[in-house]
Amino acid sequence: MNKMRFKDGKGDPRGFCTFLDDEKLPRGIIPRYRGNRLHVLFNISGIYVQYHSLFVQYLKTGISCGGLQLSILQVFDSIDAKCELQVLGLLGKMLSGPWMKLFHTSAETQTDHIQGIAIVKEVVDVVKEQIKHPLTVLTSSKDFFGNSLYPSEDNVLLKLRETPAHEE
Numbered sequence: 175m176n177k178m179r180f181k182d183g184k185g186d187p188r189g190f191c192t193f194l195d196d197e198k199l200p201r202g203i204i205p206r207y208r209g210n211r212l213h214v215l216f217n218i219s220g221i222y223v224q225y226h227s228l229f230v231q232y233l234k235t236g237i238s239c240g241g242l243q244l245s246i247l248q249v250f251d252s253i254d255a256k257c258e259l260q261v262l263g264l265l266g267k268m269l270s271g272p273w274m275k276l277f278h279t280s281a282e283t284q285t286d287h288i289q290g291i292a293i294v295k296e297v298v299d300v301v302k303e304q305i306k307h308p309l310t311v312l313t314s315s316k317d318f319f320g321n322s323l324y325p326s327e328d329n330v331l332l333k334l335r336e337t338p339a340h341e342e
Contacts, residue, residue, distance in 0.1 A: 175222065175229060175246060176204065185242070193232045199225065213274050216266025219259045224333040226256065263334045264311055269301070272319040293319070 194201050203221055205214055222229060233247040249255050276293070277285060285293065300318045304311060312335045317323055325331045 175250060176218070190232075197225075197228050199228075213266065213270040216262050216270045220263030220266050220330040220334055222250075223256070223259050223263050224330045226259075260334055263330065267323070267328075267331050267334060268311060268314075268317045269297075272317045272321055276319060296320075 191201060194203065203225075204218055230247065230251050233243055233250065277290065279285075297318050300320075304318070315323055323331060325335060
């Protein structure tokens with residue numbers, strides 16, 4: 175879907191911005207990013223889950239990019255893709271988002287290396303425990319770092335916690 179933001183990816187950047195404006199979505203809702211940064215992928219996945227039906231409608235009617243449009247639509251609207259996006263989005267909320275907030279900070283608030291090792295060991299233990307009961311991630315009140323989650327204040331998290339895509 176991110177290819178739609180870039181002309182050289184055979185997308186339609188102007189059409190994509192028009193779609194965002196028409197749906198009253200902020201233009202920066204999907205970062206203008208190409209690459210393999212997992213935290214960006216996890217963040218974008220949550221947004222795609224939250225606005226899935228709008229993006230499907232956009233792919234069906236809003237653009238003319240030849241085979242790219244049809245290919246993306248076919249994959250994006252599949253049960254497998256919905257499930258994968260949901261899992262990736264949950265990983266963003268439970269793991270990579272809190273990781274970025276904790277470890278990618280200014281020098282004044284930086285976590286020292288020794289403390290960081292202890293934190294990572296604790297998170298690994300939490301993740302190992304989570305693997306035993308994977309669906310509890312849909313109702314957990316804390317992320318993998320022990321921070322409180324506030325689904326009532328986070329529409330993306332609310333959407334990610336709905337019935338798993340493969341069970342609809």
